[in-house]
Amino acid sequence: MRNRVVVTGMGVCAPNGVRLQEFAKALGNLESGINFQPQLQELNFSCQIAGKPNIESIQLNSYFTNVQLKGLNSNGLIYGVIAGRDAWTDAGLGAAEVKPDWDSGIIFGTGILGVDKFREAIYRVDEGNVRRLGSTSVVQTMASGISAYLGGMLGCGNQVTTNSSACTTGTEALLMGYERIQAGKATRMLVGSCSDSGPYVWGGFDAMRILPRNYNDNPELASRPMSASASGFVPGSGSGALVLESLESAKNRGAKIYGEVLGGHCNSGGQRGTGSMTAANNTAVVRCILEALKDAEVEPNQVDAINGHLTATSRDAQEIKNWSTALNRSGEDFPHINSFKGMIGHCLAAAGSIECVGALLQLKEQRIYGNVNCEDLHPEIKSMIADSKIPLKTRGHPVKILAKASFGFGDVNACVIFRTYPN
CATH class of the missing domain: 3.40.47.10 (Thiolase/Chalcone synthase)
Structure with a gap:
């Protein structure tokens, strides 16, 4: 018998909506989150538009401690923590207080993490100021930084790891978590993925000439899936997170189920x-x-x-x-x-x-x-x-x-x- 697996919590930090209710409303109303990015124009990008979550109104101190916020310069990690913690809360779960939660794990993927922090670190080293890197440079730039941050925040004691498979990363993470619960190795898994934003992530794609160049004045019209006039993908960033749980556990605690x-x-x-x-x-x-x-x-x-x-x-x-x-x-x-x-x-x-x-x-x-x-x-x-x-x-x-x-x-x-x- 294989354990049935359901989704009991979700969180999102998307270009057209941060947090689940806002995202659902935006999708339903067909609202675009693609905007002109002045920095890309300044750097002579051919494609000067992108989808980037607007987190200016988000109180980050409700997600990070003051110590964690000091020197924090990894937008992908921030997106992932917002989505991951929101999903956990949405599932009606809390953080383990004293002992690790041995039944809960995390598989949270990324392509590249902390590229801005890495750039900052390179300049510090090249200037001979290695001691000014700060104590969080490593965890903000290592690929598993996102799962490590979330694992510590929630106290998860089951498998806590990161996967990376380019554009397939998020869907693969979900399947990896599903298989772990199905096999009886975990009761619940927080799964998802995140992606950094900015020119150092998107530049390579612009150089490949696979991004649209003729919509810098009309960003909302640029991304045209299945269209005869499609001219390339618009780069985006953000994070999505889902709490997977055995059906038995979900029913026992009366959790809502998305599917x-x-x-x-x-x-x-x-x-x-x-x-x-x-x-x-x-x-x-x-x-x-x-x-x-x-x-x-x-x-x-x-x-x-x-x-x-x-x-x-x-x-x-x-x-x-x-x-x-x-x-x-x-x-x-x-x-x-x-x-x-x-x-x-x-x-x-x-x-x-x-x-x-x-x-x-x-x-x-x-x-x-x-x-x-x-x-x-x-x-x-x-x-x-x-x-x-x-x-x-x-x-x-x-x-x-x-x-x-x-x-x-x-x-x-x-x-x-x-x-x-x-x-």
Whole structure:
């Protein structure tokens, strides 16, 4: 017998909404969090827009101690702590006071952490002022800094670790936590991911010329998943967090439940065939979806909705084709599908976790959030699925089974299957 796993808490720090209620409202109203970034203009970026959480009104001393706030210069870590602690509170859980909570663990991923702190440290060292680095330089720049911070704040005594798989990171972290609870090795796991913001994170993508250049004066129109006029992804940042818990534990303590995790799968295309460092192997993507359905014991015709990776690049049409192949569904038979990246941009390592939070909100609210900026559907997509399956407005719709997938640099894939609870 495998333990059933449910989601009992969520937190988010997204470009269009910090904290769960604000994020849900923004998604429902199709509000964009993509804005012009003056710093990118000053640094001669071609793409001068991005999705960056607005945390100016957030009281950080309600998340960090005064000691932790001293010298804190890692926005990715800040985003992760806000989302992670909010998820824990949302689940009705408190921090362990005396002994570690042996039943609770953390898997919280990132792509790169504390890049601004690292830059600050480099200057200190080059100036010969190594003693002025401060005592938190290491923990703010090590990849596992986010899980270490959250682990100490909450007193988690089970596995506390960090994963990193580019854009797949957040969805992979969720599946890793799910598997640990399912196997009986933990009762609950805080899972999620975070991503730094700023020019030192986004610069490499601008150099690759895969970001849109013609929307600096119209940032809200720039991110165009599934659109014929899509010209690249808009960089984003932030964090999403979810509390996974065994169904038995959740029921015993009367916790609210956002949805059930039925199963999933992670794989790699090995950068063979159509796969490369920056493009997915299509055979591997199809296989990942099929294996996720198999693990969840769900038939392809049972999927009601898909929250895709769909980044507003030339890969969008191929992703739709892969979904159609895996599910053997097309036209009016294709599930409803959406992408949140039109509103928040591509949040890199945080993308999967933020989007999983949004996907589960759809289950809880029994509605499908609309897509923005894809009124001019890509002709290849238009030939595969009916326009009605790509809603342009948020609509109430029964959703029992939802598939969410992420595909990352390095030709790595993850797909998770959620179900409405109670089923």
